[in-house]
Amino acid sequence: MRTYLTRRTLQLIPVIIGAMLIAFLILSLVSDPFAAMIENPKIKLADIARLKHQWGFDLPIYLRFFKWFGSVVVGNWGPSLLYPGYSAREVIFRALPITLQVMGLSFIFSILLSIPLGVISAVKQYSKTDYGLTFFSFFGMSMPTFWFGLMMMIVFSVWLKRPSGVPLLPPGSIQTPGIESAAFLPRVLDRVQYLIMPVIVLSLFSIGGWVRYMRSFMLEVLHQDYLRTARAKGLKERTVIYKHAFRNALIPIITLIALSFPGIVSGAALTEYVFNIPGMGHLVLSAELKNDFPTAMIALTLSTVLVVIANLLADIVYSIVDPRIRYS
Amino acid sequence: MANELTLEEKSKGKESYSYWGLVFKRLRKHSMAMIGFFMLIIIIVVVVLGPLVWRVSPTQQPEGMEDILLSPSAAHPFGTDEYGRDILARFLYGGRVSIFIGLMAAISSVFFGAVIGLTAGFFGGKIDAVLMRLVDIMLSIPIFPLLIALASVLGKGVWQIILVIVVFGWMGDARLVRSVVLSLKEEEFSEAAKAIGVSPLRIMFIHYLPNVMAPIIVSTTLGIGGAIIYEASISFLGFGVQAPLASWGNMLQHAQDYIFTHQLLVWYPGIAIFLTVLSFNFMGDGLRDAMDPRLYR
């Protein structure tokens, strides 16, 4: 088991480097990042020159990559151009926990909802429940996330209002101004109301796809011989399905979830933008829109690292769940 | 006894179906696929013939400021947008653009992915390892931000968007095709072909490709939906199709600013995207079931 994990971890390093390379290449094609900087009065020309040297703009592109790579790995991330006065690191680390909250909650919500729904859909194949759930999953898979976000905002922020006249759910941002000074519980509750819509919106697409897949994984397992053996032993149907069948369906489910990570991270970017949530995805997009090349690069790299780590975790869970991997 | 006669009659008829005949037969039974199919026909008819019937310009802006953001009326059944342009016209022309982009992008991604998958699967070894590593890397990067970056670099326009979507969309098909090829390689006819001395290209395209067609067709159909959503998202952010050209995505771009006052602007393009993608998904799913050799019915 340990060798398996070590091997997987080592395999991930070239992936991260490769991802950084591709991101670097693409973002390098973007027009001169220094143009905006030069126009910005808050940044001294000396600093710009220093940055040019630090990021290797005086070097050909392949050398530039290595120089940039070196400084990123060391932690030297330079200043933020989006928010002059702050370092890139500060800006990124302020955004990171917010994205983790949004993605984490969405992830948990999606799993908690799709696994039972997928299983039920399979067990009650061809029933009304099954058709209903299938329709719902198509609904989720066909809905453009950002539009759903806008629609939800219309319903919950424009049409539905609280008695005080304020929208039922806030149409954007992450917390009520001034809440930082409040106690823990009110802060949490406050944050929750801002997160409800984005989390639902981000989860919809995942849930749609996952229910569908989980249904088919479960269906495939339901036709296996060992279930017949289990019934022949005299087990209750419920035990047969939820112990014997489900446990086997879990294996492809984990693979599926792992494969969906990049999509969730990617979708989070758009959701954050629509709901104006200051997370990593929003940061990347804003940075790109405003030519903050270095911040965008690093944020992208971190997002990739997130995905890669999540994949590794999935591998660990996978090897726990499938004994055939462990003992071969 | 009556049972047995009918059985015999039925079984005689069954023998004569070819592969595609069987696929269509199963497809017709699949109610969702048929719903999707008819929805799609309606949408395509509306979008292709619509502009010929509703002859209003989608780009013409009125002189003064009085005509902006009008509610639906006889002259403008969907109202007017923030520049005074007729929404219905933009809707119809925009549909053409969005669906066109979706189709082209999906077909190109599948094509490109299939070529890579065929090559990787067939040649194996180092080529396979390198290509699959590339797939892994591309799949690990959050696509959307990079999509935007590339879109901004290439400039904004229809063909650029198609290229961008393809650059980030070929990986799934490559993996799919590769796994089909790998299992085909194990089959005996592969060894036979190699032994006779058939050239690799011929094996790849004439022997393997037909077997790959089924999953490719499914993937393309489902991919069109995804591509349309991508286009909409990119245009929504301002990087895609540019005004005055309309697409369902860019119609939503400015609609965001008006959600508190004019919700219809958000409603129309969104519903259109949703229904179009839904019908492609229904069809793709039906096709997948129809072509699946292991039917559970």
Added chain:
Amino acid sequence: MEKNEILVDVKDLKTYFFTDDGVVKAVDGANFTIKRGEVLGLVGESGCGKSVASLSIMRLIDKPGKIVGGEVIFKGENLLKKTEEGIRKIRGSEIAMIFQEPMTSLNPVFTIGNQIMEAILLHQDLSEEEAKKRVIELLNLVGIPEPERRFAQYPHELSGGMRQRAMIAMAISCNPDLLISDEATTALDVTIQAQILELMKDLQKKIGMAVLFITHDLALVAEMANNIAVTYTGKIVEYSDARSIFKNPKHPYTYGLLRSVPNLLSEETKVELPAIEGMVPSPYHMSQGCHFNPRCPFATEICRKEMPELNELEPHHLVRCFHPVQAAKEVV
């Protein structure tokens, strides 16, 4: 508990499958009995309903199949009329079943010890400790070496023969009165097959359980079975004790089957008979009259029109044929 008490009495069992392409009469009026401690061999080619019959006894038939008629009297009760809970109590504890493919019949994500223990804990009032000890005893009994180590292993870590032994252990764990073996040795290598058969014979004598031994290979039942029922397309075509079947086969099908294993037929009964031509017909394509008639060298007009009944030609020897093979007698 009388030795000669009838354990299972299957009367006119009918199990049909209602598919989109028509009705398949997998079991169409089966009648057989098994006494305590007896071994009944149910023989026939693939697709003739033997497995379905055994699954019907356990009521393990799923859609689109349905048991549409008949009775299965087990220890005096009709199993087909019992409640779901009632039949579950019997499964695994009084009637047990082993299947053809040991690899797919065992759950790959649980250890074999765990899976066997599950059966024990379900039907018997033992603690986990005691159950585990019993499992190890069982693994020993079925001839699996190093049972403590094997207890914690997963199915994919065992060879085919060992998996089947594990399945047998699972089946006999609660000392069933009847063991149904559904082509349990078909998927194994010949030498392993012989070992497993030996094991089954051994256990059968030790535990005193009855066995319904289903197979397409007549040679396998030769040593083990007390009685043999030969089936064809859902109907029993010959039913007698083992000795009579081998020495005195009456149905042309039985005769044909025996003929394909030359050593089985004793010298006296050898009569010139061509090999059985053709194949088992598709369930949707069955001919009128006796289902065997297209392949039968003795078929006449009546065979093509009517289905013969199961007649008791000699005491305890039933045959379903208009022209049972008499030649054997003539030669003698």
